[in-house]
Amino acid sequence: MALYAELHRHLGGSVVPRVLWRYFQRSDADLAGRFPEYAEFEEFYTKPRNTLDEYLELHTMVEGVQTSQTLPYFIYRLIRGAYIFENLAYLELRYTPFLRTSDKLSQTERIDRMAEIVDIVGIASQVKEYPIVTSQILCMHSRLPYEVNKAIVDLAAQKRQYVCAIDLAGGDAHYADRLDEFIELYAYARSLGLNTTGHLYETTEGCYPELLPYLMRIGHGIQIPLQYPELLGELASSGACLEVCPTTYLKTGNLQDIRQLKVVFDRCFAAGVDIAICTDNAGLHNVRLPFEYENLLTYDIIGFEELQACQNAAFRHAFAWPYEQPPALLLNGLFQTATPDLADVDLPELELVHLQETRH
Structure with a gap:
């Protein structure tokens, strides 16, 4: 039964290791030769890295094989796993469309091909047997030129049937020299x-308060409650939501222990700042969303009440969820409508008592 919303998942990091390894075995002789056995590939692909930049290099491996021809293959398996194993009712996939075009083309030609990529992802995400509400977030990138990033914003505006937002990715430590440029692009998008949304305050080097007024959600944002809790009141007033991805911070070396997140959750709850719990790169981590929930509970970072609040916040802040309520409440309404009141059913008295006791 699909119940959850995932607001922060990268297309490049969403492919689980087994699916990616099988693709290499069938279609990429070089990588198949490098990793002839699955176990060694999984260990390489999912092990923690020392820095965020080192971690992000893994995306290039997947971006190179996610082409217009192969994207439907990967997305079908992504949607199938999200529905069957993660109980997702809603999924926002984010990626940089420019990086799914051939690097043999000119910059202008690659920009022109981005619309085709968005269409392919949009169509491939609509899998009838696994009904998930999906939408795309297009990522500007800190290492792409202004012309490409502006074209990504324009494309998001042109493809609203598939695209619900824009993002800025590529490592938040790399924004400083181009901060005015990114502010201009966000103002233009608004x-x-x-x-x-935007990857911001993920690392201690990626803290730019100048960008906060332009963001409706913050990708990660954990350094705000950890290092700059005085900003939480401003976020609460603006209604911003943090997209917190617990496993990521251990994989990138930003945190040494998941229990450090307790401060993040406690301070956000106290200040009235919403948190949506996300996976970020479920494939790179070999971790699904319910496991992120379970981990936070196991380590006493949050309780069940706080978990429910975060799950509800995810639907409340979902850019393309078409209903006013999360699916649990919608299902409750359906069940209440479909189940008759036993007091109105003409049953022998003893049978009526038995059914009432069974229901309670």
């Missing part, structure tokens, strides 16, 4: 009526 002027077009686009929703916005």
Whole structure:
């Protein structure tokens, strides 16, 4: 039964190790030769890295094989796993479309091909046997030129049937020299009526308060409650939501112990700042969303009440969820409508008592 919303998942990091390894075995002789056995590939692909930049290098391995021809293959398996194993009712996939085009083309030609990529992802995400509400977030990138990033914003505005927001990715430590440029692009996106999120305050080097007024959600944002809790009141007033991805911070070396997140959750709850719990790169981590929930509970970082609040916040802040309520409440309404009141059913008295006791 699909119940959950995933607001922060990268297309490049969403492919689980087994699916990616099988693809290499069938289609990429070089990588198949490098990793002839699955166990060694899984160990390489999912092991922690020392820094965020080192971690992000893994995306290039997947971006190179996620082409217009192969994207439907990967997305079908992604949607199937999300529905069957994660109970997802809603999924936002984020990626940089420019990086799914051939590097043999000119920059102008690659920009022109981005619309085709968005269409392919949009169509491939609609899998009838696994009904999940899906949408795309297009990522500007800290290492792409202004012209490409502006074209990504324009494309998001043109493809609203598939795209719900824009993002900025590529490692938040790399924004400083181009901060005015990114502020301009976010202001432009807001002027077009686009929703916005951004990788920000993930690392101690990626803290830019100048960008906060332009963001409706913050990708990660954990350094705000950890290092700058005075900003939480401003976030609460603006209604911003943090997209917290617990396993990521252990894989990138940003945190040494998952229990350090207790401060993040406690301070956000106290200040009235919403948190959506996410996976970020479920494939790179070999971790699914319910496991993120379980981990937080196991380590006493949050309780069940706080977990429910985060799950509800995810639907409340979902850019393309088409209903006013999360699916659990919608299902409750359906069950209440479908189940007759036993007092109105003409049953022998003893049988009625038995059914009432069974229900309670």
